[in-house]
Amino acid sequence: MICPNCNKEIKDGSKFCIFCGANVQSQSNARNDVQNNAQSVQPQVNTPQYNQPQQSVSAQSQNPQFQPNNFQPAGVNQGVFVQPAKPKKPMNKKLLFGIIGGACALLIIIIVSLVLVANHKTKINLSDYIKVSYDGYDAYGTASVEFDYDKYLDDLMKASSSFKKAYNSDMTCKNLYDSDITWSSIADYYDAVDIDYDLDKTSGLSNGDTVTVNFEYDNDAAAQYKIEYVGESKEYTVEGLKETKKIDPFEGITVEFSGTSPNVSAKVVNNSKDEVYENIYYDLSKSYDIKIGDTITVTVSNDPEYFVEDYGCVFTSTTKDFKCTAVDQYVSKTADIKEDTLNAMKKQTEDVINSYFASDSKYIGVSDLKFEGTYFLTEKVDNSWSFNGTNQVYVIYSGKVKSNEEKKQFDETTVYFPVRYADIIEYADGTQYVDTKYASIEGETTLKYSYFSSVKGYTDKSAMYNDLVVAQKADYTEEITDGLK
Template identity: 30%
Template sequence: MFCAHCGKKMEDDAAKCPHCGKENKAAQAKQAAAPQQAPEKQPDQPAAASQAKGQDAPQGAAPVKPAAGGKTAFQKFMGNKLLVGGAIAALVVIIAIIVVVVLMMQPKKFNLEEYVELNYDGYDGYATAYVSIDESKLYEDILAAKGKKVEDLESLWSLSGLSSAAKEYMLLEEAVDSIDVEITSEREHLSNGDTITASITYDNEIAGQSKIQFTGETVTLAVEGLQPVTEIDPFDGLKVTFTGVAPNGKVEYAYEGGNAEVKKYRFTADKKDGLRNGDVVTISINAEDEDTLQAGYAFTQKEAQFTVSDLDEYVAAYADLTEDFLTKVKAEAEDTIYAYTASTYNGGSALSDLTYSGYILNAVKDGSGYVSSYNNLYLIYSGTVSNSEGKFSTSTVYFPVRFNNILKHGGALNYEENKGILGNSRLDGSSYSTKGYINPFVCYLDIVEENKEDYTAECGDGFELYAQNKAITKLSDITDAYRQTLQADALERINSYIASDYNDKTTVSDLAVAGEYLLVAKNQGTDFEKNNKYIIVYSGTVSNAEGKFGATTVYFPVEYEGVVSLPGDQFMVTETEGIAGHSKIGDSSYWTDGYVDGAEMYKAIISANRDKYTYEVSEGLKSFGE
């Protein structure tokens, strides 16, 4: 049987439940009804009695008659069933209570996506969106879930913070304050039909203290209900003109339209001067949407771009020069050169074989300071200059003729002035000089390198060769062919010196190349002649027929500065310094250019320059120092 109190199984005749200790009243009633002595055997009932009750009496067995006050087995069974049913019912009630308690302990969930509000400032096409949480509704729903009202919250806000209810609502307020909603899509210049996406963040650890839980991460809301706005193009009526000469053109602008709203604002340009044709100028109106929208209108654009055109323009590229113009200025350049030599050369000096050799065009850089010319075109001619009386050796001279401020006006080109021939050079070390350059590389340096801070240079028709120069940094950079060229030049200079400075009793014999020095500047710069020094040393025996001094070995170092290589195994020297050094010969009163002591030569040329140059010495000279 089962205990009527706790529903657990126990013995049928147990006086008390072994589990809960309650008395077993069913067992007690059974014992009270039982007879104190064995009952007398009753005579068998006739079969008819059993049959009358609709039951067949078993063969050879007497029917059982319940004792007075007792229960049949069926009644006992039904009694036990009732007891079990009562226990099960009690158990169901307990479980239901537990479920209710558990459910009541679970946090209430609130999807914050349902509480995001979308608001706008502005008009259709010009609106700005803002998002927030509808805290009033959220508070109301949370309190309703807790069986409370907003009025309870409002009344408790005015009470002392010491009450537990007030603390509960303060925790709730802290949970709601942890919510943040932020727009993650474009929030400005919105039109009806656009969508706004916002992200939601919160702190469920704080919310958990109020037995609530927030959900939701993002929400997408449709933009609707925006009112139309009047649109105005402020640049409709703005007159823009460009004046002056490129690259110093200027922009001028003025609003000539009739819209009163546009006239309230000011226009500004991002660049007002220093303009060339093709430049782009951006003009803006200093208006903000929030200002115009308050008046119920919007500017369709607040800046516009205008391309500079139709300016008279100083030429910046050789390609802008027409064939007619070049033919004209070349003829004038030749006239300039012939006029100069005819009026200046004398004493048998003459120019022949004048040939066009190239051009250099310098165009002013943007942002350069004051310059005398916006461009300079140098037309370079070369010619042979000679003297019939042998006053100087025949030389090739380069004549750059300068034309400045070449202006393009419509389809015509004109220059401001022919500045004549640039440069001046001495002829073969003589007292004779000429305008122009003996050395074309020096011509290039004076026109291009000297002006590179203010001008960009374009070289062509042969003179671009010099723009591709590369400084010599080791002896092996110099080809044998160019070595021989410079050796021949050095020997000619030495012989010329001996012929002009030694008297007829002093002679030099056995002149031969003794070796080479190369000094390379540690800091390479645009002053090319200082970038390196290449020195060819000849040695010879100097004697005096009158015995003024004994036969002496003299070293003649001929110095070439700024040696560069050019394309096609060509080389140029920036400056030729001639024979270095000056020495006394023995104990005599005779002196000579060069050195009579090889160690002294090494000291003067190499050791004294080691602070500024690295050096390389050929085999023939290493014995004097290394």
């Protein structure tokens, strides 16, 4: 069949033209109705005969308006013939759907734009208001941070009209009696405007070090003013610190030890005349109760940071060790007693014993003196400054004691004579000294003579050991010659 709209051939029975989209059936039905109506009202008349001039085919073709079919005969008294109306061209559905889709898309774009505008927040980068400054000397520099609040508040007011209103009214407290202003709104304002910031390091800095500025803020509070803070941690490189002069604080420094080991004292001696060194002060790890061989640590007590600020100098070190040597010392063990020192004590012991018996020879006498050994006691470190001496040596002899009286008071008896010496010193030059002036016999026996007098010494070695050694164990350690316990 032929489409009545575009005159293209389409499939028989089609409802719509596949080329122009016209409703084929509705137009065909309309034409049929018009033709039927025209036929039903057509009058029957006698058509008059006219002598029509002969015209060539070419004349007809040159005058297309002159067509027999266009001739309306005269004498028709009823104008009931109706020219059929041209059918309306149907709407293109694809075009219709495109228009509707475009309108919907435009509406969505408008809605999204309105939402974005309504929710748009101006971003404020907090790093724009930060200034980090450095001061001091390299390795001891300091860093400080400043926040430009004036520019910060100015930018906030430019970014948000609601913030500007809050700043000019609520925060200046000019209109506190305004019903729109509450203390809650003031608190909200301060929550929004309050920015915390700090540096992770502020001292002990060197050129090239990095410091980090950290921020704390409340974007929920700022959202009421359509403001969003951007404040990620940011690193800054330290620069511009002044150079320092490096010095050895122990140049010209000595430690002076004095006294007798283990009771030596120490002090720092500064031999420098330089003003910088004269203003350096020192601490000692130990200043007394020092013994030979001990190591003393001297530490600079000045604050290096303040010293750099005052003199522009940095210490190459702050501690140094000094060993206690070449001082006098108390002998601390039997093996350290030199032979000539021991011989001097032995000779003095014999003299003391002989002198004692010589003074009472009318009543008592002694024979067969024999060196038995020694008790050597050394003062414990935790019990220094004992009244009995830093060290004690009991030089012990034995002898046979008899009664010289006419009537014998006791039988001949072996007696042990301990004679005490204290504080034996070895000088720094290696020589030793022992004071023998006050040596005397220790102890007393049960051997009686002359009006109830008793012979000095001990007849029982165990009793002698108990009285002279065991009784002093709390303060002294001992070395005992074999056979004397």
